[in-house]
Amino acid sequence: AVYLLARFFAGYDPLIWIGAAMTIYPGAALGVVFAGDLITLVMFAELATLASALLVFATRTGPAYRAGMRFLTIQIIAGLALTAGAAIYGVQAGTYLITGLGGLWNGLVIGIIDPSTFGGMLILIGVGIKAGFPLMHNWLTDAYPNTTETGAVVLSPYTTTMAVYLLARFFAGYDPLIWIGAAMTIYPVFFAVMENDLKKVLAYSTNNQIGFMVCAIGIGSTLSINGAAAHAVAHIVFKTLLFMTMGAIQLRVGTTKASELGGLHRTMPWTALACIVGAVSISALPFFAGYTSKTMIMSAAESGPGMMVIWLMLMFASAGVLEHAGIKVPFMAFFA
Known part of the structure; x- marks a missing residue:
């Protein structure tokens, strides 16, 4: 990820990066939806974060760079919380498989994580940052206006909606x-x-x-x-x-x-x-x-x-x- 960002800042054609990010981002979001275990889910969620950060940086202006760094910093914190929470919760539950964490609701496995546990609370914090919970929302109003014209179109449907899916899946x-x-x-x-x-x-x-x-x-x-x-x-x-x-x-x-x-x-x-x-x-x-x-x-x-x-x-x-x-x-x- 550091190497890719370094090449981007070195002056390579940003249109290539925008196209790549706009391709990776929906794919990563779908990976989150179809993930069968917590580890795979976290991996795809962080891949989506990297792609979204590239879309913010792609404007190549001072405000966009600063907004991108703030966005990346906050999302890294969310990713760390999500990763640590998934690891701890999986150990406590004895499985990382999503289907093994809870029962069915209308044929779906949702509302299956207990936020009163330490691991569950970390997952909730990580997902909450990505959803823009109060006091965790500044990245949203900071990044969206500073991304490219097409980047805003991609960020809007995938970033926060992916977090909504995770909230429904885990904390309904x-x-x-x-x-x-x-x-x-x-x-x-x-x-x-x-x-x-x-x-x-x-x-x-x-x-x-x-x-x-x-x-x-x-x-x-x-x-x-x-x-x-x-x-x-x-x-x-x-x-x-x-x-x-x-x-x-x-x-x-x-x-x-x-x-x-x-x-x-x-x-x-x-x-x-x-x-x-x-x-x-x-x-x-x-x-x-x-x-x-x-x-x-x-x-x-x-x-x-x-x-x-x-x-x-x-x-x-x-x-x-x-x-x-x-x-x-x-x-x-x-x-x-």
């Missing part, structure tokens, strides 16, 4: 995730409303949307788990679309700062339309994927015992999404 029904997820939906709203860089607004929005999934995983009911899975798929689609539109603006204008944009609907009408479609879906308006998946999560929260505060937090967060991602992003980019 773990009650503290309900409050962690609810907090994740709330605080990014305020930062996104004040942020000038629209790519960074979408990064905060990613943290917000992951919060809905984490909360649903914590609830642990059949409806909430299905809602989290549906929202993960919907989020991949509409957030990829939104980052693609911001990438198109970056290539055309050279910036995604709201204060320097506006009126682009006249020169980029199809891009504006794509942005509106993504904004409508992330805002969970009827007849769009975001509406279906978020309704499942909200219904699961509403039907749970003692969940009124959580439901109100999710409702507030949904209103915030409409403001910053549904209205602010398309309006400031194309119509202001």
Whole structure:
């Protein structure tokens, strides 16, 4: 890994590295999904980390290098926690095979790791950093805006969604995730409303949307788990679309700062339309994927015992999404 980074910094064509990273990253993410044991899972997760770091470095600017180093440092900490946790938990459980760690839930082996153990807590911390838990999220809003136009499109669907998969696989029904997820939906709203860089607004929005999934995983009911899975798929689609539109603006204008944009609907009408479609879906308006998946999560929260505060937090967060991602992003980019 050090050798590859050294060759990259020496001045080799970054397009080659971007293409390689964009090929390795989805493959590594799929490796995490199909891994049959904890060791293989950790190996593929760290391969995905290396590929994602290359996408951040590929911009080859001062801010990108600094963001990339911060991203790599935080992800190394997450990787160490995940590796140590997997090793310890496997020894305690007597097996590293995922199928040997717990029983079936609707035909799937999920919710199988006990976070009250030392190894389980280390795994939760490692996965939590990758998911952007509160106080562990700065890498997300730091790295996404500084990556390449195409890099942001790849980072958005794979990085945090891979962590959501691991949370569902290992910690479904773990009650503290309900409050962690609810907090994740709330605080990014305020930062996104004040942020000038629209790519960074979408990064905060990613943290917000992951919060809905984490909360649903914590609830642990059949409806909430299905809602989290549906929202993960919907989020991949509409957030990829939104980052693609911001990438198109970056290539055309050279910036995604709201204060320097506006009126682009006249020169980029199809891009504006794509942005509106993504904004409508992330805002969970009827007849769009975001509406279906978020309704499942909200219904699961509403039907749970003692969940009124959580439901109100999710409702507030949904209103915030409409403001910053549904209205602010398309309006400031194309119509202001």
